[in-house]
Amino acid sequence: MKKTNVIGSLFPLLKLYPWAIPTIIIIGILSSFSEGLGISLFIPLLQSLSENNGQLDSSNFLIRSLNNLFVNFSPDSRLLIIALSILASIILKNGLAYSNAVLFSWLNCRIGHQLRSQIFRQLLNVSYSFLEVSESGKLMNTLTNETWRTSQALSVLVGLTIITCTIIVYTILLLLISWQMTLLVAICMVLISFIIQLLTRQINTVGKQAVQVNSNLANRMWEGFAGMKVIRTFGREEYEQKRFDEASNQVRHIFLKLDIFSRVVAPLSEVLSTILLLIILVIALLQDRSALPTLLTFIFILYRLQPQVKMLDGARVELIALKSAVDDVISLLDCSDKPYIRSGSIPFSNLTQRIYLESVGFYYNTSENPAIKDMSLSIPAGKTTAIVGPSGAGKSTLIGLICRFYDVTSGEIYIDKYPLRELNLNDWRNQIAIVSQDVHMFSTTVFDNIAYGRLEATEQEIIAAAKLANAHNFIIQLPQGYDTKVGERGMRLSGGQKQRIALARAIVRNPQILILDEATNALDSISEHLIQEALNTLSQNRTVIVIAHRLSTIEKADQIIVLNEGQVVEQGNLQQLLQLNGLFAHLYNLQHRNN
Ligand SMILES: Nc1ncnc2c1ncn2[C@@H]1O[C@H](COP(=O)(O)OP(=O)(O)OP(=O)(O)O)[C@@H](O)[C@H]1O
Ligand SMILES: [Mg+2]
Incomplete structure (x- = not known):
């Protein structure tokens, strides 16, 4: 099979419902946008609360526009209106996010079903000689386990896209508030993500081993069932038990390893980003103490951004761990490298001679x-x-x-x-x-x-x-x-x-x-x-x-x-x-x- 990245591998599946992914992405962007709006509204909110109302940061485009939105309201009702607007944006954001999640679930279940069905059809149609040289346990594993992991990969991929959109919306907001601070943050983030990248290489290797040991185990199960009689007549129960335990133990070992690597990503990036956040706070406040509302909003957006970036890294890692499952499914579904008995076109009804x-x-x-x-x-x-x-x-x-x-x-x-x-x-x-x-x-x-x-x-x-x-x-x-x-x-x-x-x-x-x-x-x-x-x-x-x-x-x-x-x-x-x-x-x- 050709070497492709996981998105390339998943692409044929996404093509099954060409409208779905763009829809999910658009709703994702709208949802991030309404959240971004909700958060930005904290700037006028905080400014309405502070005494020198409306005088601050008028040079900043975002802050000026936000303030202009509410300039016609009396100071008393302004606070209420802004608070309600924040509430409305957050409700809108969550409504959109929920409908997106449901839409995505629907897509994922559909694709899972189609994958299983296509693989079964493939097994029914591929030439017998292919089945004879393949191990039944491996085929069963692809049909049962790896198809699940593939639809999981799909959900991670879509999640990844939505997270990316959110990050873009937030980043634009950050840039509008202060491009200098944003630049500083970006540099640090690149560093963090570089560290995470080193880890993901390891995870990729272990992910491949995971498919291998899983299909080994499936093979042992399959042969155990199919050969039960022979095992018993030859008194090989202990021998088979030992082989089974070895295979099962390997699964335990590799999956533990996989977890150890993939789960370290989240805490590691959290610690690193918190350090980053603190540095920014200190630097900014040392320079200008009066920009507190803007700074607080900046930090708040950054704070909301941080789990998104963490999720982005987590999702990337997870996707890499799932790549081998996707490859396994796609390569079984690939028709170009397998023998088929092709039907001819002449109808047949009677053998006469x-x-x-x-x-x-x-x-x-x-x-x-x-x-x-x-x-x-x-x-x-x-x-x-x-x-x-x-x-x-x-x-x-x-x-x-x-x-x-x-x-x-x-x-x-x-x-x-x-x-x-x-x-x-x-x-x-x-x-x-x-x-x-x-x-x-x-x-x-x-x-x-x-x-x-x-x-x-x-x-x-x-x-x-x-x-x-x-x-x-x-x-x-x-x-x-x-x-x-x-x-x-x-x-x-x-x-x-x-x-x-x-x-x-x-x-x-x-x-x-x-x-x-x-x-x-x-x-x-x-x-x-x-x-x-x-x-x-x-x-x-x-x-x-x-x-x-x-x-x-x-x-x-x-x-x-x-x-x-x-x-x-x-x-x-x-x-x-x-x-x-x-x-x-x-x-x-x-x-x-x-x-
Ligand atoms: N699926 C297979 N893959 C590879 N070789 C095979 C396969 N099936 C049979 N053979 C080989 O082809 C040859 C003919 O096998 P075949 O099953 O046609 O014999 P047969 O005459 O039906 O024997 P029997 O009377 O024992 O059923 C044998 O040498 C066998 O080893
Ligand atoms: Mg025979």
Whole structure:
């Protein structure tokens, strides 16, 4: 990612609501202006109180104009009018500030929501290969924590802008009262801010470490949950606890460090500015004692300015600490450096002839051996094609290419006469249902899990699908039948039960192309036999691709393709392959001898 400052990083977010930021800034300026006015009115107020009323400082433009405002009032009512004007300005200031805060909250919540939503969309759309090389914990951390920190950065940035406006308004007032004193103050302020700057460099470094340790911790949490079973079976509880504690401890350590650095800024600048204030008071009074009302107002404005400057420094520091969160979010949202599977434009409705692979090659990683090499094969429409081969032969990869989870590295896949990459991706995937090796259950009811295949399916259709998948009988024995919640990731179901629900999910979709990747490997032979029969009905007038290690399940296939090391080694029906007496015959005989 390009190196930019944090404002540059936040800019794309601000562009989402182009009117909002200028509005917030204008209201911010108006609000500071009314406060400034309120404070300046103290000069005529104090002068009305003093005895030599109206005679002082007439050379000063600001003081003259303020006095002129009230010159027509009698001395008695003048005091009241000025006091009321001060009150009105302060009420106006606070009303404006409050509406600005509400407007900003609105903007911030909107942007937070949009960020989360955009990241989720990105995760849904980015090529699968990107997700495989990213750590899930880090992605989760970006989605949950860093998006919050990014909207926080945004609020700090807007706060910063408003503070800057206020400071400008106050500075103008100060200049109007006395440019000499203002100059002196400015020089000292530059010095103070230089000291603060030295600190912020440190904070930037620690901020980066904070993102790192946070995502480490998220990774540990994620892996702890996902691998709970493996952890327990291997008795690695202590080991995992230790790793988790280490990660958590690092978070504690870095965030403490971050706080230690960032919190020192506020007290430090307060002490420094108080010293400054005292110096001014002493110098000015030594020179001219009669200018007390003006001087008091000057000091008062300065006093109000001081927390603003402090806040300015604080906000800058905070923004720098949040920069890495913003970068993290923006870089995940950045589309230019990530692979995407782009949909083609040709609509697709029917597979009429075949799926044809022409010299297809595919690498998961250019550094590794190809998972598929120069593969040419044809999968006829309306027929059942079985794919067999040893583990790691490339069977699931082939399915991934056909479903376009990945794009081929070389060669081309044709659907009838069109290259797959030119077809509308949604149209294509709508015609496919896949029961894959690793079944995922959503944490909702059995019914909804099946209906995931086709959201508008009716109850009858769901039950019919479950019956075909030989799942109905065990489902109605569950505590709430079809309404039973399957716990997180389907923990409460056995492997075979999950497979049958996944099968029902595919059946209810009623796809043109049904793909079963080891869809029955966790079933006992009776269930498998029942499903086999169901498949015989299902496979009529449907293109079925079935991968199975148990060769008995594929005997009826119209065509069997044997893969080894990413290549087609044999092809034909059962009889032909047995006669070839090659790899398939070898595997087949091996299994039959064992049975
Ligand atoms: N996501 C991935 N990233 C990198 N390499 C992968 C990935 N998935 C599979 N591979 C590699 O690609 C090759 C083919 O894997 P594939 O999953 O297609 O095998 P398979 O024939 O389905 O095996 P099995 O019968 O065990 O499911 C293997 O060498 C594997 O290591
Ligand atoms: Mg596989």
